[in-house]
Amino acid sequence: FIAAISHFLLMKFTNFGQPWLAWNLMLIGIIASIVRGIKESRKESVKTYIGETMKYFGICLAILYCSLVFIFGYNDLWEFSYPIYILIYAVACFFMGSIMQFNLLKWTGLLCLPIMVFSVYVSYEWQLPLLALAILISYIIPGHVLSAKEKLQNK
Numbered sequence: 001f002i003a004a005i006s007h008f009l010l011m012k013f014t015n016f017g018q019p020w021l022a023w024n025l026m027l028i029g030i031i032a033s034i035v036r037g038i039k040e041s042r043k044e045s046v047k048t049y050i051g052e053t054m055k056y057f058g059i060c061l062a063i064l065y066c067s068l069v070f071i072f073g074y075n076d077l078w079e080f081s082y083p084i085y086i087l088i089y090a091v092a093c094f095f096m097g098s099i100m101q102f103n104l105l106k107w108t109g110l111l112c113l114p115i116m117v118f119s120v121y122v123s124y125e126w127q128l129p130l131l132a133l134a135i136l137i138s139y140i141i142p143g144h145v146l147s148a149k150e151k152l153q154n155k
Contacts (some may be wrong), residue, residue: 001135008128020078053099061092068151086116086134093138105142112138 003025010019037055041118044051063086072081096102113132117131 001132004128004135005130008125009134011125011128044103050099054096057092057095057099061088064088078125082117082124082131083116086112087133088121089134089138090116093142099117100121102146104145105138108138108142 003023006022006025007019010016010022039112067084068081068084072078090109090112093112094106095104095109097107097109113131114136115134122130
C-alpha cells in the first residue's frame with residue numbers, strides 16, 4: 001500500500017527520475033513477514049489443515065508475485081502489471097476467505113474485481129492508486145477486522 005502510494009506521489013508530484021524505487025519498501029515487509037511467520041510457527045503446538053493450507057497458499061502466492069515481477073521486468077510490461085496484481089488479490093482473498101469461512105475477506109476480494117476492470121481503462125500512473133485501494137480493501141481492512149476479532153476471542 002505504502003509503496004504504491006509512494007510510487008504514485010513520486011511520479012505525479014516530483015521530478016524524481018526513478019519513482020519505481022519506492023517498491024524497495026516491499027523488502028521491509030517481506031522480511032518482517034518472514035520473521036513474524038517463523039516466530040508464530042514456533043509457538044504453534046498443533047498444526048491444522050487450514051493453517052497448513054494457508055501457509056502453502058501464501059508460498060504459492062509469493063512464487064507467483066516474484067515470477068510476475070521477473071516477467072514484467074524482463075519484458076518491460078509494467079503497464080499491464082497492476083490490473084493483473086489486483087486480479088490476484090481478488091482471487092487470493094476470495095480463496096482465503098472461503099477457507100477461513102470469513103465472509104468479509106471473500107466480499108472484499110470480490111470488490112477488487114470492478115477495481116481491476118476499471119484499472120484496465122486508465123493510464124499506468126492512475127493504476128497505482130487503484131492498486132493501493134485494492135490492497136486497502138482486500139488485505140488491510142479485513143486484516144484489522146480479523147485481528148480485532150481474534151483479540152476479542154482471546155479475552
